[in-house]
Amino acid sequence: MSNLISFTDKGLYCVQGNFYIDPWKPVDKAIITHGHADHAYLGHRNYLCHPYTKTILQLRLGDNNYQTLEWNEIINLNGVKVSLHPAGHIIGSSQVRLEYNHEVWVVSGDYKVEDDGISGQFEPLKCTTFITESTFGLPIFKWKPQEEIYSNIINWISKNKENGKTSVLLAYSLGKAQRVLQAIKETTQTIFAHGAVFNLQSMLIDDGWNLTPVERITPETPAELLKGTVVVAPPGADGTPWMKKFNPYSVGVCSGWMQVRGNARRRNVDAGFVLSDHADWNGLIQTVKETGAERIFVTHGFQSAFSRYCNEQNIAIAAEVKTQYGNEDEEAVQENVKQESGI
Structure with a gap:
């Protein structure tokens, strides 16, 4: 299995397509999953995102070179088929699906599986490799309706x-x-x-x-x-x-x-x-299973706990990835969670 995406000091980089996904340092081509500040940075030369996200980026980042892509629309970037799909996190939030040489990678960004009636219904995507958040990747986090x-x-x-x-x-x-x-x-x-x-x-x-x-x-x-x-x-x-x-x-x-x-x-x-725009513990596990991914990479949140569980339960081969997603407030609260959870 190849590495269609590399994890660099600028962000998630697709070597074959020559673009980044949610990079935190200035790059030439950036695909943006959603408009939150930890995923959408100023300074990129070209931005690709959903039309709803473009409106948000224009307010937050000002005028830039924005290109938009509707959900389920496919474009070809250097031989890589790229499409956006609902993530259900906030208005305009999207997963990024990449297909190349019979492999499918999905970068989920941030997501939640319960339909809030505003952000779009999350769409689980079949793939060989899935990159998932784990903001609430502990069993104590289980949301009520x-x-x-x-x-x-x-x-x-x-x-x-x-x-x-x-x-x-x-x-x-x-x-x-x-x-x-x-x-x-x-x-x-x-x-x-x-x-x-x-x-x-x-x-x-x-x-x-x-x-x-x-x-x-x-x-x-x-x-x-x-x-x-x-x-x-x-x-x-x-x-x-x-x-x-x-x-x-x-x-x-x-x-x-x-x-x-x-x-x-x-x-x-x-x-x-207890109202969150992220998937809870059950939602994360359900999503990984529904993707059918053989391999997952776990980004911000409780990466260690969630990836360990996926490996122990043979849900998928899981590994942790260090990124700059999430914010200081979340990190401070995570310390309180760890203390109370004994992890």
């Missing part, structure tokens, strides 16, 4: 209203925020948002997405107007002076990391809702 989580969030908002508190929901501005906003749109007449959430939500609505509109919070927004309302903000807003305007308020974090007992307490928040 999203509708159950949404119901819990709505009930929490109702209780806060009864107690005269503003509900501040912390969710990543790209991906999580869109899901949360759709889930809570009937809870209040106006949903207020941090500028980072407002900018992305407004851009997506302008691009034709039927998403929940929000009102931006500015320095001029009267504090009285915000009392007892619902506010959606990125995690980075927590603990900043920006939050003072909402007093009295209750903070809820929407994150898969809330699965671990104690993370809500460590972050000093009032509620934790």
